[in-house]
Amino acid sequence: MPGEEVLTGGGVNHVVRVNDTVRRPVGPWTPAVHALLRHLVAWGFTGAPKGHGLDARGREVLDFVPGETADYPLPGWVRTDEALVAVARLLREYHDATVAFPVPADAAWYFPPVEPAEVICHGDIAPYNCVFRDGLPVAFIDFDTAHPGPRVWDVAYAAYRFVPLNDPGHDGACPVEEQARRLRLFADAYGLGDDDRAALVETARARLAHLVRFMRERAAAGDAAFAGHVARGDDRFYETDMAHLATFDWVTSRTPRSDRPGADGGPPRTG
Structure with a gap:
């Protein structure tokens, strides 16, 4: 359409920019997400776009947040310790802002709630859903996958994406000892409690298992985007x-055995 700029990088939704706004497809979860975004504004959290209802074509209207997002292979400025710490702190600030969110009784979510519902998880904290300026994060975007859940559910996935916690056989993966150091740094910067720290890695595995099941279910249901992800081997x-x-033994930073499976290529994305 005239005046619309297609924003590249989205793997699932067709997203366009119109002046200082973004237009995106809606779903059953959109009313709950917009209620959440209004709450964040009222709370004073500035690290998310403001929602402005729907346009004449039924698309949601959000602020365009200027800056850079990152996709794979990740640029070096995303992988600095400073960026890692800042993402963890922004995530903690976001989570704290959602504690008081009055969840609508009729709320529908993209993903079902996960117990215990301590916060409203973003659901896909990753470099491609984080806006950076001068190498540091300023906002999270694409809240479609938001849903109630425990803090560690969101923290574990964010750590997987930003540490990142990839098998050393993948291109660009850092050594496991460095992953362990950066994982501790991320947990420290977030202020993660002892119980959640103990569950962090297993939660990351559970979150990836959830992602794989969802991806395969959507592909089997005929979703072309997710079918493409599966065909690509994500x-x-x-x-x-x-x-x-x-x-890997994340406590002692040792690898008990050396026959881990490896794979080529950079980390795939979900959004």
Whole structure:
């Protein structure tokens, strides 16, 4: 359409920019997401776009947040310790802002709630859903996958994406000892409690298992975007990373065995 700029990088939705706004497809979860975004504004949290209802074509209207997002292979400025710490702190600020969110009784969510519902998880905290300026994060975007859940459910997936916790056989993966150091740094910056720290890696594995199941279910249901992800091998990529997370001793920073499966290519994305 005239005056619309297609925003590249989206793997599922067709997203366009119109002046200082973004227009995106809606779903049953959109009313709950917009209620959440209004709450964040009232709370004073500035790290999310404001929602402005729907346009004449039935698309949701959101603020365009200027800056850079990152996709794979990740640029070096996303992988600095400073960026990692800042993402963890922004995520903590976001979670704290959602504690008081009055969840609508009729709320529908993209993903079902996960117990205990301590916060409203973003659901897909990743470099491609984070806006950076001067190498530091300023906002999270694409809240479609938001849903109630425990803090660690969101923290574990964010750590997987930003540490990142990839099998060393993947291109660009850092050594496991460095992954362990950066994982501790991320948990420290978030202020993660002892119980959640103990559950962090297993939660990351559970989150990836959830992602693989969802991806395959959507592909089997005829969703072209997710069918493309499966055909590309994204599900097998995640399974390799799940095996890596189970193999490495994250407490002692040792690898008990050396026959971890490997894979080529950069980490896939979900959004």
